[in-house]
Amino acid sequence: MKVVAxxxxxxxxxxxxxxxxxxxxxxxxxxxxxxxxxxxxxxxPELVNASLELFRxxxxxxxxxxxxxxxxxxxxxxxxxxxxxxxxxxxxxxGYPRWGVYGSSKAALDLLSKTLAAELKPLGVFVVSVDPxxxxxxxxxxxxxxxxxxxxxxxxxSLPFWAWLINQDPRSVTGVRYRAQGTLWxxxxxx
Amino acid sequence: MGGPxxxxxxxxLLFERPTDLFASSPPELRGLARDDVRLMVSTPDxxxxxxxxxKLPDLLSTGDLLVVNESMTLPASLPAVSRRFGNIRxxxxxxFSEYLWVTEPRWSPGQPGPIALEEGExxxxxxxxxxxxxxxxxxxxxxxxxxAQPASILMMxxxxxxxxxxxxxxxxxxxxxxxxxxxxxxxxxxxARPITARLRDALLGRGIGIAGVVLHTGVSSLEIEAxxxxxxxxxxEWFRVSPAIANAVNxxxxxGNRVIAVGTTVVRALETAWIGNGVRACAGSTSLYVxxxxxxxxxxGLLTGLHDPVTSHLAMLSAIAGIDRVKEAYDEAVEQRYLWxxxxxxxxxxx
Numbered sequence: 355m356k357v358v359a360x361x362x363x364x365x366x367x368x369x370x371x372x373x374x375x376x377x378x379x380x381x382x383x384x385x386x387x388x389x390x391x392x393x394x395x396x397x398x399p400e401l402v403n404a405s406l407e408l409f410r411x412x413x414x415x416x417x418x419x420x421x422x423x424x425x426x427x428x429x430x431x432x433x434x435x436x437x438x439x440x441x442x443x444x445x446x447x448x449g450y451p452r453w454g455v456y457g458s459s460k461a462a463l464d465l466l467s468k469t470l471a472a473e474l475k476p477l478g479v480f481v482v483s484v485d486p487x488x489x490x491x492x493x494x495x496x497x498x499x500x501x502x503x504x505x506x507x508x509x510x511x512s513l514p515f516w517a518w519l520i521n522q523d524p525r526s527v528t529g530v531r532y533r534a535q536g537t538l539w540x541x542x543x544x545x
Numbered sequence: 546m547g548g549p550x551x552x553x554x555x556x557x558l559l560f561e562r563p564t565d566l567f568a569s570s571p572p573e574l575r576g577l578a579r580d581d582v583r584l585m586v587s588t589p590d591x592x593x594x595x596x597x598x599x600k601l602p603d604l605l606s607t608g609d610l611l612v613v614n615e616s617m618t619l620p621a622s623l624p625a626v627s628r629r630f631g632n633i634r635x636x637x638x639x640x641f642s643e644y645l646w647v648t649e650p651r652w653s654p655g656q657p658g659p660i661a662l663e664e665g666e667x668x669x670x671x672x673x674x675x676x677x678x679x680x681x682x683x684x685x686x687x688x689x690x691x692x693a694q695p696a697s698i699l700m701m702x703x704x705x706x707x708x709x710x711x712x713x714x715x716x717x718x719x720x721x722x723x724x725x726x727x728x729x730x731x732x733x734x735x736x737a738r739p740i741t742a743r744l745r746d747a748l749l750g751r752g753i754g755i756a757g758v759v760l761h762t763g764v765s766s767l768e769i770e771a772x773x774x775x776x777x778x779x780x781x782e783w784f785r786v787s788p789a790i791a792n793a794v795n796x797x798x799x800x801g802n803r804v805i806a807v808g809t810t811v812v813r814a815l816e817t818a819w820i821g822n823g824v825r826a827c828a829g830s831t832s833l834y835v836x837x838x839x840x841x842x843x844x845x846g847l848l849t850g851l852h853d854p855v856t857s858h859l860a861m862l863s864a865i866a867g868i869d870r871v872k873e874a875y876d877e878a879v880e881q882r883y884l885w886x887x888x889x890x891x892x893x894x895x896x
Contacts, residue, residue, distance in 0.1 A: 507682065510679065510682060511682045511683075513679060513682070513689075514641075514647075514681065514682065514689065514780075514781070517641050517645060517678075517689060518641050518781070518830060521641045521642035521645055536832075537817070537831060537832045537833045537834070538817055538827075538829055538830070538831050538832075538833070539781065539829050539830040539831075540827055540828070540829035541828055541829045542828070543785060543786070543787065543788065543826045543827050543828040544785070544787075544828070
């Protein structure tokens with residue numbers, strides 16, 4: 355299997371166009387994972403003190419650009435009956451102090467996923483949100499500057515979930531919000 | 546998972562059990578009917594009593610609901626060849642797709658790993674390749690494997706039932722119960738094995754209900770390796786609790802009757818479906834670990850076999866009855882020479 359990595363900024367329309375030209379050359383995108391995320395201002399501020407300019411930037415990266423990529427990719431996704439995965443966080447659900455910038459961008463992304471799932475199902479395009487759980491990544495370290503995060507698992511802890519997800523019938527998972535490290539990966543029940 | 550820094554220690558689940566108490570053949574081959582095996586009943590007052598399994602209807606009450614597992618057992622043990630290690634076995638555990646399974650490589654039925662296999666290595670299975678993708682996170686004895694042929698074809702052509710050192714492989718029918726309907730388990734959900742058609746009719750005649758969930762079992766041979774029981778990682782198993790069964794379970798409780806799980810697999814499925822005031826219909830893959838720190842919410846009793854020391858099954862039994870009651874019952878089972886494992890005797894633990 356050949357893997358091609360193309361580095362760039364998801365907020366740059368030229369980069370998004372380039373990505374989709376490449377996927378078109380190999381038969382169209384069948385799995386679109388929006389995992390590029392911006393933690394926002396660090397150290398993480400309380401909302402009343404947050405820079406509005408940096409908040410807008412976070413929303414641009416975490417919410418607007420994923421939608422832009424989905425819009426641009428839609429013709430290909432319709433051809434492949436593809437699956438869109440938006441990577442989210444438990445910060446989107448809880449209201450942890452000092453996580454409001456990142457958390458609200460991810461909460462909006464969750465609703466975007468759910469809405470798109472309903473709107474695109476008739477077109478044969480499927481959408482899920484996935485919370486990978488706490489992992490030992492640069493973003494997680496940036497969120498806890500100077501702290502020892504070595505007790506968090508490496509990202510490969512989530513690989514069984516990804517293997518499971520891409521082997522499900524996308525019709526049966528669309529609209530669901532998954533926790534990759536959770537104890538239940540649910541599908542709709544049949545009688 | 547679990548609380549920080551406390552919980553049950555691994556060595557609390559150790560006990561002595563002579564190996565001549567392993568059942569090496571099914572009761573049918575020992576001149577007995579399936580429902581002739583023995584049944585120990587452990588009640589909340591700490592009393593253990595001894596019966597024939599076929600007395601089960603007399604030991605339950607009208608209105609009680611038995612929940613069985615309707616999963617059918619597959620011939621999930623495949624011979625495989627490693628370039629470096631020669632002939633080994635690859636036991637399938639959890640299906641992600643026809644081509645992608647969680648597996649347990651073993652030297653032989655009687656001899657587990659570890660085998661020093663490497664990521665990216667290809668085994669040969671029935672003349673085609675099986676690629677070792679990665680060790681399962683937290684459970685290094687298990688590997689995610691991608692097969693070049695559909696696993697269902699491999700099982701049909703060269704699979705035999707998973708078995709361990711204490712028993713040979715028997716015909717696949719030996720590993721089915723009266724309730725086996727949906728293929729998918731790699732090891733027999735054996736708790737219902739002693740329930741014969743005549744016994745089912747006797748239970749129903751007494752007004753004892755029988756309902757079925759599905760949970761496809763993975764390999765059972767895992768010992769807890771973590772020092773703290775609650776910290777052991779478990780792999781997912783596919784399950785389904787249908788709307789009708791969720792209703793039956795909730796109705797039994799609403800009437801004041803007991804819900805008795807037939808097998809640890811049923812506990813896992815029902816506890817996954819627990820939503821605070823009952824169970825809901827649901828399906829998917831569950832990695833839920835039922836241990837004393839998690840507790841049980843939905844089952845009032847468990848009908849099961851006798852389990853090995855230091856297994857997650859024993860942690861589940863302790864969640865239901867407390868470690869002290871489980872240990873007393875197991876001491877008595879050893880003293881009374883109960884037989885262990887899937888062809889052995891039974892244990893009903895009531896709360």
